[in-house]
Amino acid sequence: MTTITTDEGKFNLPEHSNLLETLEKLGYAVEYQCRNGYCGSCRIKLLSGCVSYAQLPMAFLQPDEILPCCCQAQTDLHIKCRFRQPEN
Template sequence: MAKPVYAVSVEQGADVQAVQFQHAHTLLESLESQNVDVHYQCREGYCGSCRVQLLEGDVHYNEEPMAWVNEDEILPCCCIPKSNLKIKID
């Protein structure tokens, strides 16, 4: 069964980039494969350095992250989209 493909709108400063999530274990992997620059360190949800703001959409965490995140934030290193997303990277 094929995994769903979701549209991901990425805001970085004044730039907005449209990418797709498909065939990746995490949102971070998908963003990297499409040349979206996201800061990261642990890649497992411990440090929180990949934290981005979730403007629209919903995600599923493969495992609950250890790093603390605000209600409007996600950790791309350990989640996958459940819908189309709009995120903001500082």
């Protein structure tokens, strides 16, 4: 199991779990469109850790960015991601 650290806290990412789906379930605000690495809408900052991709994503990424829709965590990760703002 991988530990994911954000500005809001920490959680465990079960093995073979999709990071984007887990972030959504936990209430984090992550934009997305294609969910397969093509558009790059879901890119987030990777502050520390290492990920891999089954297929290289088509979206352009900076060295400190990952696509949670299609990456696999190889180590514990520290990412820049915030909770959704409550709706009024």
